[in-house]
Amino acid sequence: MSNLIAVDAGGTSTRAVVLTPEGVCRGYAAAGSGNPISSGPDHAAREVAGAVRSALHHAGGGGADGTTVLAMAGARTHASTDWITAALREIGVEGRIVLESDLLATFCSGAWEPDGYAVVAGTGSAAIRVRDGRQDLSADGLGWLVGDDGSGFWIGRRVVRAVAAQLDRRGPDTELTPRLLAALDIPNDASAGPDGDGRPEALRLLLEAVYGLRPIELARFAPLVFAAGADPIAESIVADARTALHTTLSAIDTRSVRGPAVCGGSVLGVLGLSVHGLSGVTEVRTVPDGAVGAAVLALRDNGVPVDRDVFERTRDTLAALRATAS
Amino acid sequence: MSNLIAVDAGGTSTRAVVLTPEGVCRGYAAAGSGNPISSGPDHAAREVAGAVRSALHHAGGGGADGTTVLAMAGARTHASTDWITAALREIGVEGRIVLESDLLATFCSGAWEPDGYAVVAGTGSAAIRVRDGRQDLSADGLGWLVGDDGSGFWIGRRVVRAVAAQLDRRGPDTELTPRLLAALDIPNDASAGPDGDGRPEALRLLLEAVYGLRPIELARFAPLVFAAGADPIAESIVADARTALHTTLSAIDTRSVRGPAVCGGSVLGVLGLSVHGLSGVTEVRTVPDGAVGAAVLALRDNGVPVDRDVFERTRDTLAALRATAS
Structure with a gap:
């Protein structure tokens, strides 16, 4: 040898x-x-x-x-x-x-x-x-889809859903929103889009961007939770990921x-x-x-x-x- | 007219x-x-x-x-x-x-x-x-992927993950396990499979079955939570779905x-x-x-x-x- x-x-x-x-x-x-x-x-x-x-x-x-x-x-x-x-x-x-x-x-x-x-x-x-x-x-x-608790995908999915929920008025405001929209080159504009369903254009653009990815690629948004400072939503995602692991x-x-x-x-x-x-x-x-x-x-x-x-x-x-x- | x-x-x-x-x-x-x-x-x-x-x-x-x-x-x-x-x-x-x-x-x-x-x-x-x-x-x-909180997919995904977690020793026992395995024609056998990683063969078969579906098809497992009786996991999924809607x-x-x-x-x-x-x-x-x-x-x-x-x-x-x- x-x-x-x-x-x-x-x-x-x-x-x-x-x-x-x-x-x-x-x-x-x-x-x-x-x-x-x-x-x-x-x-x-x-x-x-x-x-x-x-x-x-x-x-x-x-x-x-x-x-x-x-x-x-x-x-x-x-x-x-x-x-x-x-x-x-x-x-x-x-x-x-x-x-x-x-x-x-x-x-x-x-x-x-x-x-x-x-x-x-x-x-x-x-x-x-x-x-x-x-x-x-x-x-x-x-x-x-079945597991990978606490992983990059798991965190990234939570980020995307939290941001979509805010833009959809279903969830609280989070620092993750401006950060995710910036990462996707989407203008952070809360005014209603031309769809006529009363929701911001940023939400439509977010959906278009996310559904254009393979699901696993949502992992790329995981680092946003570490950069979002003292944001309660980001902090709870981080805490849940730690617990899961x-x-x-x-x-x-x-x-x-x-x-x-x-x-x-x-x-x-x-x-x-x-x-x-x-x-x-x-x-x-x-x-x-x-x-x-x-x-x-x-x-x-x-x-x-x-x-x-x-x-x-x-x-x-x-x-x-x-x-x-x- | x-x-x-x-x-x-x-x-x-x-x-x-x-x-x-x-x-x-x-x-x-x-x-x-x-x-x-x-x-x-x-x-x-x-x-x-x-x-x-x-x-x-x-x-x-x-x-x-x-x-x-x-x-x-x-x-x-x-x-x-x-x-x-x-x-x-x-x-x-x-x-x-x-x-x-x-x-x-x-x-x-x-x-x-x-x-x-x-x-x-x-x-x-x-x-x-x-x-x-x-x-x-x-x-x-x-x-x-981004929303549909409380939907059939949302419930079905929770069912699959809860069952996988039990088979993987990460989650509590749930009545959903025998029901989901039966729905997928998987023998409910807790003995270790031939993979040599110490996990039950039923888990491997579950992964194979679930990843063979389009994600949205997980919605077909939603009805299992309504049939699982007084199971705490099923009950918490139902309660969370109600809250989400x-x-x-x-x-x-x-x-x-x-x-x-x-x-x-x-x-x-x-x-x-x-x-x-x-x-x-x-x-x-x-x-x-x-x-x-x-x-x-x-x-x-x-x-x-x-x-x-x-x-x-x-x-x-x-x-x-x-x-x-x-």
């Missing part, structure tokens, strides 16, 4: 790491969405292979023949690696390709310990319990699995995780993504035990590479 | 009425979805023209040359009648075609008075205020517009309307659909004043026709 390859393939961006079996990261590169479910297999394969090729190049060239790890959402239900095999072979990456859960990669990005929890809230939301280094129970991650983690929390809760995702990074009343969580750690964890999983899947030393070497050498890459 | 034509074109069924300028209903027929927005213009035109042709036939044949009224959702925003003109001309319906709001047709199905309110909760939900026989203000009706009506309620609130839609029919604290609503009336109101609007749009006598004649002669039609 010379080079090992680890990929953290997300819905908006992908990170590829080239590392030695000792956990020294030697190459790093990022690319666009590498998730075959959300972006289509052809697009995802191009992005993943592109990131790996750049990372190999930065590592000084050469291929890789160990087990390659690809951490991504939906790894459990979409077990096939057919979509990516040929693209990796073409750039000299031989050997087995193993899919791992993005949540497990989040956990391993922040913990070398075998037991603990990971909680992610970005566009969606989910939590897992990790025992002996493997995911043994998960909670939520059920998607925008606490409930999700509570569902899998147990005294018999004690360890850190590793937090990931842009929304959770701002919300912060409450661990009040939980019995298994010993501390909270936050990571920017699953890149370190994908590298840790690549080491383990190649038979390398990852203790605290190896974990810290992997984490710190990757951080150094990323500092120069950006 | 011999025959006048009125059509109440809904998203699931369409009703056509043939009546005299005196308000005597002489022909009636029903057909499938006549809404060009939800069903496509070709399908809608076929259903509307089919219903009108049958109603004319039952009325003893002949065409119509007055103004034809078509009451439908979206009448205000989709002003064109191009999709239906040719199909009506073909069956002898000449004259102008006027689109009217389905909510105004609901109001006129239950009230000859010039002022009042209409509230509808079926798949969606909305309310209007009527002044001098015309809609002067509306509330909600903003669609499943009260809030919608409150937004347009005013002391200066006093009159009946006419209720329509399958969900509101079961929920019942609370008018606590409202200042303009004098009484609550419930109608099965907008057929009588479409006929009333056809009379008015042809210059016939509709007082209490004409209204009751229209309503009662139509009821007699429908009793024999079914």
Whole structure:
């Protein structure tokens, strides 16, 4: 084994790491969405292979023949690696390709310990319990329509509905209204539109804009709740999101699995995780993504035990590479 | 003027009425979805023209040359009648075609008075205020993603999320779970599935079933809350829906517009309307659909004043026709 390859393939961006079996990261590169479910297999394969090729190049060239790890959402239900095999072979990456859960990669990005929890809230939301280094129970991650409580979509939907309710006289005034209308380039004009139903033109334009999006894109309005200051509506959405994520983690929390809760995702990074009343969580750690964890999983899947030393070497050498890459 | 034509074109069924300028209903027929927005213009035109042709036939044949009224959702925003003109001309319906709001047709199905309110909760939900026989203000009706509080979709979504939360250990047990799983032909088996994430197979099958539907189809699960007996989750969904519809009506309620609130839609029919604290609503009336109101609007749009006598004649002669039609 010379080079090992680890990929953290997300819905908006992908990170590829080239590392030695000792956990020294030697190459790093990022690319666009590498998730075959959300972006289509052809697009995802191009992005993943592109990131790996750049990372190999930065590592000084050469291929890789160990087990390659690809951490991504939906790894459990979409077990096939057919979509990516040929693209990796073409750039000299031989050997087995193993899919791992993005949540497990989040956990391993922040913990070398075998037991603990990971909680992610970005566009969606989910939590897992990790025992002996493997995911043994998960909670939520059920998607925008059925679950994803406290996620970016969940918050963004609440924002849109609160603003529409104000414009429709059904809900209280909120600071979210001028902010959402500005985000959508809609003039914040309360006068009635030409429709003749007595409602402001801004409401009609809001409906037109929102129904022109895919539902999941409402997640882009989540950050507005963090910028709205002391607005009671924004504050109640934030409080409810925090409670929802606490409930999700509570569902899998147990005294018999004690360890850190590793937090990931842009929304959770701002919300912060409450661990009040939980019995298994010993501390909270936050990571920017699953890149370190994908590298840790690549080491383990190649038979390398990852203790605290190896974990810290992997984490710190990757951080150094990323500092120069950006 | 011999025959006048009125059509109440809904998203699931369409009703056509043939009546005299005196308000005597002489022909009636029903057909499938006549809404060009939800069903496509070709399908809608076929259903509307089919219903009108049958109603004319039952009325003893002949065409119509007055103004034809078509009451439908979206009448205000989709002003064109191009999709239906040719199909009506073909069956002898000449004259102008006027689109009217389905909510105004609901109001006129239950009230000859010039002022009042209409509230509808079926798949969606909305309310209007009527002044001098015309809609002067509306509330909600903003669609499943942005509004429709208390609607069938709104309730059905809550049902699905409550059941998923129970199966995911995040929410309390609810009687809705066995009922929803039975409705979807999913075995109610709490044992873990083969996925290895520790969650019941029923949850995976629920996700598969729900994400296989168009979101709006979640409305079909709304009736489950009315059948779930003394279940606290079902009861809280029902209470919240009632509150939401009260809030919608409150937004347009005013002391200066006093009159009946006419209720329509399958969900509101079961929920019942609370008018606590409202200042303009004098009484609550419930109608099965907008057929009588479409006929009333056809009379008015042809210059016939509709007082209490004409209204009751229209309503009662139509009821007699429908009793024999079914």
